Amino acid sequence: MPEVGAAVGAAAANATISPLALFLQADIVVKVVMLGLLLASIWTWAMIIGFSFTLRKASKQSAAFERDFWKAEDIDRFYEARGKAEFPAARVMAAGVTEWRRSTAQKVIDREGTRDRLSTTMSSTIGAEVDRLSDRLNILATIGSVAPFVGLFGTVWGIMRAFTAIAAEQNSSLAVVAPGIAEALFATAIGLFAAIPAVIAYNRFSHGINRMESGLTRFADGFYSTLSRELEAQR
Amino acid sequence: MDRAEKIGLGVATAGHVLLFGLLSAGFLSTPNPLKLNSPPMDVSLVDEVALKSMAPQLSTQPPPPSVAPEKGPTEDAAPAPEPEPQPIPEPEPVPAPPPPKPVPPKPVAKPAPPKPAPAPPKKDVPKATPRPKPAPEKPAAPAKPAPAKPKPAAAAPARSAQKPAAKPKADAPARASGQGKAEKPKGSLLGKDFLKGIDTEADAPRKAAPPPAAAMGPAQKAALDAEIRRQLKPHWRPPSGADADQLVTLLEVRLDKSGNVIGAPQVIDQLGVTASNRPQAQLHAERAIQAVKLASPFRNLPAEFYDQWKWLRPLRFDARLNR
Numbered sequence: 065m066p067e068v069g070a071a072v073g074a075a076a077a078n079a080t081i082s083p084l085a086l087f088l089q090a091d092i093v094v095k096v097v098m099l100g101l102l103l104a105s106i107w108t109w110a111m112i113i114g115f116s117f118t119l120r121k122a123s124k125q126s127a128a129f130e131r132d133f134w135k136a137e138d139i140d141r142f143y144e145a146r147g148k149a150e151f152p153a154a155r156v157m158a159a160g161v162t163e164w165r166r167s168t169a170q171k172v173i174d175r176e177g178t179r180d181r182l183s184t185t186m187s188s189t190i191g192a193e194v195d196r197l198s199d200r201l202n203i204l205a206t207i208g209s210v211a212p213f214v215g216l217f218g219t220v221w222g223i224m225r226a227f228t229a230i231a232a233e234q235n236s237s238l239a240v241v242a243p244g245i246a247e248a249l250f251a252t253a254i255g256l257f258a259a260i261p262a263v264i265a266y267n268r269f270s271h272g273i274n275r276m277e278s279g280l281t282r283f284a285d286g287f288y289s290t291l292s293r294e295l296e297a298q299r
Numbered sequence: 300m301d302r303a304e305k306i307g308l309g310v311a312t313a314g315h316v317l318l319f320g321l322l323s324a325g326f327l328s329t330p331n332p333l334k335l336n337s338p339p340m341d342v343s344l345v346d347e348v349a350l351k352s353m354a355p356q357l358s359t360q361p362p363p364p365s366v367a368p369e370k371g372p373t374e375d376a377a378p379a380p381e382p383e384p385q386p387i388p389e390p391e392p393v394p395a396p397p398p399p400k401p402v403p404p405k406p407v408a409k410p411a412p413p414k415p416a417p418a419p420p421k422k423d424v425p426k427a428t429p430r431p432k433p434a435p436e437k438p439a440a441p442a443k444p445a446p447a448k449p450k451p452a453a454a455a456p457a458r459s460a461q462k463p464a465a466k467p468k469a470d471a472p473a474r475a476s477g478q479g480k481a482e483k484p485k486g487s488l489l490g491k492d493f494l495k496g497i498d499t500e501a502d503a504p505r506k507a508a509p510p511p512a513a514a515m516g517p518a519q520k521a522a523l524d525a526e527i528r529r530q531l532k533p534h535w536r537p538p539s540g541a542d543a544d545q546l547v548t549l550l551e552v553r554l555d556k557s558g559n560v561i562g563a564p565q566v567i568d569q570l571g572v573t574a575s576n577r578p579q580a581q582l583h584a585e586r587a588i589q590a591v592k593l594a595s596p597f598r599n600l601p602a603e604f605y606d607q608w609k610w611l612r613p614l615r616f617d618a619r620l621n622r
Contacts, residue, residue, distance in 0.1 A: 084322075
């Protein structure tokens with residue numbers, strides 16, 4: 065491994081500065097920083113890819129479910145057919161229907177109490193669905209705000225080390241200074257490389273979840289008003 | 300971790316590995332546009348700058364024209380009949396026959412206006428050529444020389460008179476040439492006549508043209524000073540006493556070309572004289588002069604720079620000299 069590193073280092077010295085060579089030349093602290101940032105970057109992209117799949121699927125299914133729901137003649141039959149699915153709108157509807165059935169099963173129906181329970185149950189289900197969706201979104205936020213600082217820490221450490229090396233060699237020519245500073249700056253580069261997609265994805269997914277939450281709330285309000293009308297009809 | 304996240308993780312890992320692999324392999328590599336290896340620079344160490352040029356001076360004037368060839372081609376002079384046989388005695392015949400007619404009138408004519416005294420010779424002397432010369436020399440007593448001169452003039456044609464006569468002649472022919480006696484003066488006055496076209500007055504400065512003697516450079520000057528000091532050092536015994544090391548005696552020394560001191564060194568000045576070392580000051584100066592005398596003659600001084608060391612002023616004697 066050392067000879068590979070030396071060969072890569074020599075190639076980097078005369079041709080270009082390759083990331084692998086910079087990583088291998090770096091100090092242990094800078095190496096740890098670089099590795100951590102690289103893992104953060106991988107995690108960020110894994111979350112971006114997985115989350116965009118999940119969110120798109122959920123919003124698509126919810127939109128189709130709402131469309132079908134408003135066309136449905138009988139809510140009970142529609143619920144029996146499609147109400148057991150595993151996506152937010154179906155769960156909100158399932159919660160509402162479940163509470164409706166429990167409340168109307170008794171002899172004496174407390175209408176106000178039933179309305180309150182329906183409203184509370186569905187809004188809490190919406191909250192639970194949003195929480196479940198945005199479960200790991202805070203990780204993106206953390207990476208987006210912290211990765212630049214971690215990279216900066218690696219850079220400062222590497223530059224300190226480079227200057228110590230200059231002082232030891234008593235030679236301040238650019239050829240001596242440049243590699244150390246380049247490898248130090250590489251830490252910041254990786255930090256930004258991880259942080260920029262994380263910040264963009266966080267904003268994008270926050271917006272998507274907000275939109276989904278407002279969509280679920282609209283659906284729940286519509287369902288609630290339907291159930292409330294049904295409740296008045298029951299004598 | 301559901302399926303979507305697993306897919307995401309796999310895709311992200313693969314993407315990072317691919318990206319860094321490509322970067323490491325030189326993908327998107329820009330060849331370093333700034334070649335940071337600066338080539339070594341030639342540095343030449345030059346001497347301290349001197350105010351004087353140390354290069355030998357090139358004479359801007361042309362070398363003096365050679366006179367000999369000009370005299371040679373005198374074809375006019377060649378036909379001159381009588382004087383030709385002997386080139387050297389040439390002048391001799393000239394003064395004898397012609398002088399009476401052309402010469403006396405002219406030289407006499409000059410002295411005549413300022414002094415009435417020479418006037419009598421003018422009448423008396425058709426015979427004596429050299430007369431004009433003595434006459435201006437001694438205006439007070441024209442009478443005595445007059446008789447004296449005729450004898451030498453007659454006896455020895457011009458041997459003795461020749462040289463005095465030569466000068467008047469030089470002037471004379473210029474005017475005399477106009478008179479019909481052109482041929483005979485021509486023979487004797489050949490040189491001057493033929494040099495008419497040449498700027499004879501310029502000859503003197505040309506001979507005195509600056510020699511290519513070099514000025515001394517600072518390094519040579521320092522070496523010369525060091526050499527003189529080295530030779531003075533063994534003979535320099537400054538007096539001891541309170542503050543005696545503050546005394547500085549400045550001497551003026553003249554040297555001849557072999558390094559001997561000419562005359563006695565002179566004390567130009569004494570520096571650093573205080574109340575406490577005043578008793579030593581005189582002794583200090585004497586010791587300095589003694590050191591110069593003992594060190595004489597100075598050896599190893601470069602002869603080509605004699606101008607620089609023929610007059611050592613000031614020659615400094617102080618406590619540092621014997622360090």
